[in-house]
Amino acid sequence: MPASLPSTETAGRATPGILRRLPTSGVAMVGLGIVLFWVVLALLAPVLPMPDPNKSDYAAMSAPFSSAKHWLGVDSLGRDLMSRIIWGGRTVLAVAPLAVLAAYTVGCIMGLLAGYYRGWVDTLVSRASDVILSFPVIVLYVILIANIGPSALNIVVAVVLASSPGIARIVRGLVLSLMHQEFVAAAYMRRESDIFVMVIELLPNCRGPLITDFCLRLGYTTITIGTLGFLGLGLPPPNPDWGGMVKQATAMITVFPHMSLYPTVALVSLILGFNLLADGLTELSQAD
Numbered sequence: 001m002p003a004s005l006p007s008t009e010t011a012g013r014a015t016p017g018i019l020r021r022l023p024t025s026g027v028a029m030v031g032l033g034i035v036l037f038w039v040v041l042a043l044l045a046p047v048l049p050m051p052d053p054n055k056s057d058y059a060a061m062s063a064p065f066s067s068a069k070h071w072l073g074v075d076s077l078g079r080d081l082m083s084r085i086i087w088g089g090r091t092v093l094a095v096a097p098l099a100v101l102a103a104y105t106v107g108c109i110m111g112l113l114a115g116y117y118r119g120w121v122d123t124l125v126s127r128a129s130d131v132i133l134s135f136p137v138i139v140l141y142v143i144l145i146a147n148i149g150p151s152a153l154n155i156v157v158a159v160v161l162a163s164s165p166g167i168a169r170i171v172r173g174l175v176l177s178l179m180h181q182e183f184v185a186a187a188y189m190r191r192e193s194d195i196f197v198m199v200i201e202l203l204p205n206c207r208g209p210l211i212t213d214f215c216l217r218l219g220y221t222t223i224t225i226g227t228l229g230f231l232g233l234g235l236p237p238p239n240p241d242w243g244g245m246v247k248q249a250t251a252m253i254t255v256f257p258h259m260s261l262y263p264t265v266a267l268v269s270l271i272l273g274f275n276l277l278a279d280g281l282t283e284l285s286q287a288d
Contacts, residue, residue, distance in 0.1 A: 026280075028279070028284070031279070034269055045089075050083040051079075053079060053087040056079055073262075075248065076256075076259065081259065081263075083240075084240040085245075092222055099160065099163075103159050103164045104167055104210070107168045110168035111169065111170065112171060114168065115172040116175055116179070122172070129165030132162065140161070141233075144158040144161060159224065163221075167213070175202050179202075184201055209285065212281040218274045223267075225242075226267045229247065230243040231243075231247075
């Protein structure tokens, strides 16, 4: 149990249903539309009439620009750009949400324990978070991936280690602000367990700010995946990787700029979609 029983002076329980009011935000709907565009393409990638993303068309390498066969042209190895961009989006949309969900699982547990029990638990979690957050994020990612090797699983591990302390701080602050609410005191009077209070009473009432932060972190993680790919620390070849595609095309950017332009636009558009969705959710939460 916490050190002291919370008072019942203040009221207020559930966070309003932000998601139900999402259609009222134009900004959020634009962001959601961009994200859904890439999600639909990613889901349809196996059935779309496109060339194999790893198959080279050597005849097209002499004229790698857009054609009837290759709508966005080909890369330096003769591989269809549109196919590689769509399959690369499939990879990003699988790895980024998985990594953020894993980071949120760890971060929420840390934040709930620190905010609920306080004392030495709070001190331990806070100091561990301070150590990790003291490193520049991109440097931490590079150190982790360079040591454990580039793969989708290792990107998830790196995101969890780098992001969970920040999530824990958010959850801790929200829990501390809710501990004196009447519904928490009522749970104590019913002699509910600590786990019940944390998971059933406290965590759902943190969902508003966490949903917004989740969307922002999806954008940050997408940037991270692209940056790691550009640095050669992303998904191992020949897997389509937007950042890796940009890196591969930099040597010929003055001659064939489309090879780096199209994957860059894809990366920027997805990040923009996540950020607009987060901005819209923020506006809705502030309107409460």
